[in-house]
Amino acid sequence: MPKNIDEYLIEKGLFITAISSVVIILLIIVFIFWEGYPAILNIGFFDFLFGMEWSPSNDLYGIFPMIIGSLAITGLSLLMAIPLGIFCAIFMAEIAPKQMRKILRPTIQTLSGIPSVVYGFFGLIVLVPFMRVQFGGTGFSMFTASIILTVMILPIIVSVSEDAIKSVPSEYKEASMALGATHWQTIKNVLFPAAIPGIITSIILGMGRAIGETLAIIMVAGNVVQIPSSIFDPVRALTSNIAIEMGYATGIHYNALFATGIVLIFMILVLLVIANYFHYKKKVTVGGGYL
Amino acid sequence: MHRIISPKIAQKVMKLIFWISGIITILILLVIIGYVILKGMPVLNLEFIFGDPIDSGREGGIFPMIISSAYVTLIALLVATPLSMGAAIYLSEYASEGKLVAAIRFGAETLSSIPSIIFGLFGLAFFVIYLDMGWSVLSGGLTLALMALPTILATSEVSIESINKSYSEGSLALGATKWQTINRVVLPAALPGITTGIILGMGRAIAEAAAILYTVGAALAIPISIFDPARPLPLHLYILATEGISLENAYGTAAVLVIIIIIITVVTNTLVDRYSKKMMGR
Amino acid sequence: MEYRIEVKDLNVYFDELHILKNVSLKIHKNMVTALIGPSGCGKSTFIRTLNRMNDLIDTFKMDGDVLLDGKDIYDPKVDVVELRKRVGMVFQKPNPFPKSIFDNVAYGLKVHGITDNEVITEKVEESLKSAALWDEVKNILDKSAMGLSGGQQQRLCIARTIAVEPEVILMDEPCSALDPISTTKIEDLIHKLKKDYTIIIVTHNMQQATRVSKHTAFFLHGEIIENGPTDKIFIEPCDKRTEDYITGRFG
Numbered sequence: 001m002p003k004n005i006d007e008y009l010i011e012k013g014l015f016i017t018a019i020s021s022v023v024i025i026l027l028i029i030v031f032i033f034w035e036g037y038p039a040i041l042n043i044g045f046f047d048f049l050f051g052m053e054w055s056p057s058n059d060l061y062g063i064f065p066m067i068i069g070s071l072a073i074t075g076l077s078l079l080m081a082i083p084l085g086i087f088c089a090i091f092m093a094e095i096a097p098k099q100m101r102k103i104l105r106p107t108i109q110t111l112s113g114i115p116s117v118v119y120g121f122f123g124l125i126v127l128v129p130f131m132r133v134q135f136g137g138t139g140f141s142m143f144t145a146s147i148i149l150t151v152m153i154l155p156i157i158v159s160v161s162e163d164a165i166k167s168v169p170s171e172y173k174e175a176s177m178a179l180g181a182t183h184w185q186t187i188k189n190v191l192f193p194a195a196i197p198g199i200i201t202s203i204i205l206g207m208g209r210a211i212g213e214t215l216a217i218i219m220v221a222g223n224v225v226q227i228p229s230s231i232f233d234p235v236r237a238l239t240s241n242i243a244i245e246m247g248y249a250t251g252i253h254y255n256a257l258f259a260t261g262i263v264l265i266f267m268i269l270v271l272l273v274i275a276n277y278f279h280y281k282k283k284v285t286v287g288g289g290y291l
Numbered sequence: 292m293h294r295i296i297s298p299k300i301a302q303k304v305m306k307l308i309f310w311i312s313g314i315i316t317i318l319i320l321l322v323i324i325g326y327v328i329l330k331g332m333p334v335l336n337l338e339f340i341f342g343d344p345i346d347s348g349r350e351g352g353i354f355p356m357i358i359s360s361a362y363v364t365l366i367a368l369l370v371a372t373p374l375s376m377g378a379a380i381y382l383s384e385y386a387s388e389g390k391l392v393a394a395i396r397f398g399a400e401t402l403s404s405i406p407s408i409i410f411g412l413f414g415l416a417f418f419v420i421y422l423d424m425g426w427s428v429l430s431g432g433l434t435l436a437l438m439a440l441p442t443i444l445a446t447s448e449v450s451i452e453s454i455n456k457s458y459s460e461g462s463l464a465l466g467a468t469k470w471q472t473i474n475r476v477v478l479p480a481a482l483p484g485i486t487t488g489i490i491l492g493m494g495r496a497i498a499e500a501a502a503i504l505y506t507v508g509a510a511l512a513i514p515i516s517i518f519d520p521a522r523p524l525p526l527h528l529y530i531l532a533t534e535g536i537s538l539e540n541a542y543g544t545a546a547v548l549v550i551i552i553i554i555i556t557v558v559t560n561t562l563v564d565r566y567s568k569k570m571m572g573r
Numbered sequence: 574m575e576y577r578i579e580v581k582d583l584n585v586y587f588d589e590l591h592i593l594k595n596v597s598l599k600i601h602k603n604m605v606t607a608l609i610g611p612s613g614c615g616k617s618t619f620i621r622t623l624n625r626m627n628d629l630i631d632t633f634k635m636d637g638d639v640l641l642d643g644k645d646i647y648d649p650k651v652d653v654v655e656l657r658k659r660v661g662m663v664f665q666k667p668n669p670f671p672k673s674i675f676d677n678v679a680y681g682l683k684v685h686g687i688t689d690n691e692v693i694t695e696k697v698e699e700s701l702k703s704a705a706l707w708d709e710v711k712n713i714l715d716k717s718a719m720g721l722s723g724g725q726q727q728r729l730c731i732a733r734t735i736a737v738e739p740e741v742i743l744m745d746e747p748c749s750a751l752d753p754i755s756t757t758k759i760e761d762l763i764h765k766l767k768k769d770y771t772i773i774i775v776t777h778n779m780q781q782a783t784r785v786s787k788h789t790a791f792f793l794h795g796e797i798i799e800n801g802p803t804d805k806i807f808i809e810p811c812d813k814r815t816e817d818y819i820t821g822r823f824g
């Protein structure tokens with residue numbers, strides 16, 4: 001029966017497209033490891049990961065200051081983006097009048113779609129001079145980079161958290177309000193706790209984006225390889241390191257940049273596993289029980 | 292046993308805080324978009340849009356960059372759309388939940404969270420060097436395809452899944468095969484959602500610079516063949532800004548990018564709106 | 574005053590949709606009043622007007638008077654939170670919070686500013702006893718309420734409601750998601766509660782209305798067609814439409 005053979009072939013064809021993303025991801029990991037592995041062998045795992053000195057001309061390839069740089073920029077931006085993002089999400093899901101919601105949603109979408117180089121450019125032209133005047137120094141700093149990153153991860157935190165809050169069954173809200181709780185009490189005691197898995201997911205996604213951001217950070221962070229002693233010090237992130245030096249790297253230097261990529265992939269995978277854990281528990285059922 | 296702050300006052304204070312957070316968010320956007328567009332406006336004219344850059348972008352226009360952006364984005368979508376739609380159909384209509392599907396989902400998820408600079412590294416190692424495509428529109432486009440894939444996949448899968456099961460059951464009951472049902476009933480109904488996914492993927496490809504930094508080259512000429520190097524808009528902006536070539540043209544380029552993103556947002560929103568209205572039977 | 578709630582010429586709209594039309598009804602103190610009528614006739618909308626739950630819906634508009642103990646509850650000066658404390662509500666689908674059994678009942682108390690743990694513990698026990706649930710849950714108070722059966726969940730919701738000591742309890746089809754045994758338990762509970770509370774119950778089940786209520790109002794297309802003592806409505810209704818409905822000829 002040709003009809004069945006058609007169906008069979010179509011299903012197999014679709015299956016191949018379906019596994020393409022797995023194949024691609026494996027291919028990416030294999031190639032990055034392939035190119036990065038020689039560097040780790042040559043430099044030594046600990047010297048590479050915990051070395052304080054990055055100086056390709058002297059054959060020194062320690063990325064520890066950049067690991068700290070990436071984490072510090074990310075941490076500081078999360079510190080600003082989490083409260084603002086969650087409050088804005090609650091505002092959109094619960095407080096804002098209908099008309100205002102209609103403006104806020106596309107606003108957030110546009111914010112998330114704007115190219116990172118545009119953010120970086122804005123930071124370079126507006127924020128860096130401002131910081132220079134306000135706080136002295138060059139204006140290129142970990143703090144400046146964190147502010148730009150805050151704006152960049154805000155949309156993710158807002159939209160995913162808003163979704164999480166909205167998907168809390170309205171029955172909970174009604175039950176709480178019917179008991180005479182104020183709207184804020186309802187948000188604090190019922191909606192927020194029920195939305196926490198989604199909110200954590202949103203934070204992890206934002207964190208992933210912050211760790212992975214490259215060009216915007218290069219444009220405002222100053223890119224000095226050092227462990228910052230204050231938030232106004234310039235820093236270099238792992239991603240920046242790759243983008244800045246790939247243009248002229250050869251030999252072991254080239255491999256060391258891929259090895260930096262391995263570290264990044266590893267960080268992202270850890271975040272993904274955590275996110276999946278929370279995502280899994282996201283579903284809440286209401287009512288019914290077993291009758 | 293009395294509380295210091297009464298619930299009513301807490302309610303008022305918190306409401307104020309929520310309003311402030313919402314307004315701050317809007318303000319941030321307005322300030323950034325407004326600034327970029329206002330500063331870019333004086334530069335934006337036909338000569339800028341359709342002119343060639345002179346003196347590596349110090350003067351002249353950005354026409355080759357617009358073509359470059361369109362070119363790499365087109366290649367990215369041509370590759371990513373069939374792959375991700377096939378995957379979406381398979382996941383929502385054929386696959387039964389199991390280890391394999393979990394692996395596919397995790398793969399797509401990982402793909403969508405991998406930093407773009409990693410895609411850049413991969414593109415460099417795989418397309419540019421290993422497959423010997425060189426710094427070219429093709430290398431850049433293929434790298435962007437990998438980035439757009441999970442976006443299109445996720446949106447398409449959701450919209451295919453949301454097509455009422457009874458639709459397809461009705462068709463199957465009439466003796467249609469599974470593929471006939473998908474092809475004639477499910478896909479047409481899911482089309483607006485799939486289109487939205489493709490446009491979102493397009494937005495991701497157009498906005499990307501880090502992934503093409505070391506795959507597409509930086510040529511100032513209009514790319515003709517897929518093996519020509521090119522310089523898409525975000526990359527051009529990056530070079531103009533960081534090398535201090537021309538602030539004015541950087542503003543102009545940034546404004547063009549922002550306007551493109553705004554258009555994309557408006558179009559997807561209109562599509563989604565119309566789609567959901569149709570589903571609600573209006 | 575003999576009546577606890579008086580509704581006069583109530584009209585409710587959602588956007589342009591006119592849902593309740595000139596509804597007037599008096600609810601007796603410490604008595605069970607049943608609201609019956611076909612699906613979509615506005616019963617839920619009506620009782621949600623009595624504790625201003627409809628305020629949560631953007632498109633809601635109303636005119637007319639709703640008096641609780643002689644005072645208009647839609648007066649701008651009225652504190653909605655205080656009102657909802659006095660007029661409690663039990664929903665059609667059991668909707669306990671995804672918290673422990675204890676926390677579910679304690680929730681309303683905490684929200685109203687009671688912080689003394691002893692008082693709360695006492696009150697929780699008392700409420701669970703009144704809701705005839707204590708014996709079944711006294712050893713699992715810290716377990717999630719989501720693990721209870723549907724009937725237990727609904728009694729928990731009732732316990733949660735009476736913990737804040739309302740004067741009126743609104744019940745919107747409280748048994749429609751329950752099996753017969755759980756239904757019987759809830760009905761017994763209603764009998765027990767009516768001494769202390771004014772209860773308004775929406776039901777699709779005619780037998781239930783006759784079993785639990787003293788007074789019945791029949792809704793149709795947003796209007797009250799007939800209301801009066803339950804016995805009279807079910808034995809000799811004045812209106813042909815009421816008779817058709819209770820004898821199952823439509824709806």
Ligand SMILES: Nc1ncnc2c1ncn2[C@@H]1O[C@H](COP(=O)(O)OP(=O)(O)OP(=O)(O)O)[C@@H](O)[C@H]1O
Pocket residue numbers: 587590592610611612613614615616617618619630632
């Ligand atoms: N939020 C709303 N917006 C618009 N219309 C609504 C809304 N809520 C209810 N309605 C409409 O109001 C009418 C009355 O609804 P209501 O829920 O009060 O009926 P009901 O008598 O409780 O029905 P049921 O027995 O099915 O629960 C229905 O036609 C319904 O479609």
Ligand SMILES: [Mg+2]
Pocket residue numbers: 616617618745
């Ligand atoms: Mg109802």
